[in-house]
Amino acid sequence: MTSFMETMNPGAPAAVDIPAEPRPLDQLPARAGDTTAANPWPVSVLSQKFHMAVDRWPSAWVCGQITQINTRRAGSAYITLRDDFEDIAMEVNGFGQFAAAASQFVQGDRVVIHGKPNLWTKRTSLSLRGDTILRVGAGGSLKAMIDELRKRLKGEGLFDEDHKLSLPQFPGRIGLICAPQARAEGDVITNVNLRWPAVEFSVVHVHVQGEQCPADVVKAIEQLDADPQVDVIIVARGGGAFEDLIGFSDERVVRAAYACATPLVSAIGHEDDWTLLDLVADMRASTPTDAAKRVVPDVREQQQLIENAIGQMRLRVRARVENEIRLVEGYANRPSLTQPLTMLEPHQRFVDEALQRLDIGLRRIADDAALTVEKAHASLTALSPQSTLNRGYAVVQTADGHVLDDAARVSPGDELTLTLKRGVLTAQATSSTVD
Structure with missing residues (x-):
């Protein structure tokens, strides 16, 4: 059956009837394969589908040359990045710290950018949303890029010693971040159990290399840091090439370790390997086995310390008791107690x-x-009158008891009393003579 347009104009393109008003979402096809000419998706739906698909794409590092850069608006940066060998370019944008870092670059600089694909649904345009930008130096080597990042993070104080935490002396639970079925996991758990069997583990398995590594490690650090039972966190990985360890130098991992409130130990690679996580961690262990020896004490050493301490306590108690006994004996032998009268x-x-x-x-x-x-x-x-009497003198008194010292006062016939040395006489005056 032909349509009206085909009847009127047989050479014209075929037409379909589309409603003038937008259909409800529940009436639209759920999948792209279910769409038809009569029941298509609106542009906004397809753009949103694109956005949802792109949002699941992983982050990546990309290198190239800046052909255009616009950082005039504060807090935002827009870059056109061209491939070093092919005539291919892509748009890169970023905000905040990325924009501040991008403002140091100019057109023509070769850079390495870390970011996540992003779709702007309004124009259905694909770009890279950057979060880290590094200058390509020393021939564009990864080590040079990491060194640039190290200098910048060091300038922000992320590696300062005063921010590092002390490890607990006797941890009850250890958080372990490692790859699943990795030798590093066995090394840590075996050596910890040999040294301190009472400890427990909370193990989080992550990708330890590749593009998924940084996000997995950040999530694991945050998960274990939020667990109040975890006393210390170990990030462990066996040895490998420098490129294999690049995920542990990712800025997101470094900042997550810096923000971690639980003491964190970095045990990445072997003795000669290094990552930026080693610099920000509260302690760096040369190997996972070394980390096990550092986070827990040796139970035998602790038992020996306890035995030595008990021995010292006994010696001190014995010496104290013996000293007190000597004091008591000294007091008991003192003369004040043996012969108290001597006091x-x-x-x-x-x-x-x-x-x-x-x-x-x-x-x-x-x-x-x-x-x-x-x-x-x-x-x-x-001076006594008696002395005078003793020499032969006498005291003459008149009858009234007055001492007579003048003969003129005596008349014949007056009675007189004479006191001698011995005895008293009574006499009568017969006459008196006055010279």
């Missing part, structure tokens, strides 16, 4: 000497007093 001897001597001095003093006082009495007695004796 009173000095005081007794003091009392005896004091009594002796008191006796002497009192005797001197008594002698002085006796001498004074004798002198006073002699003086009194010399």
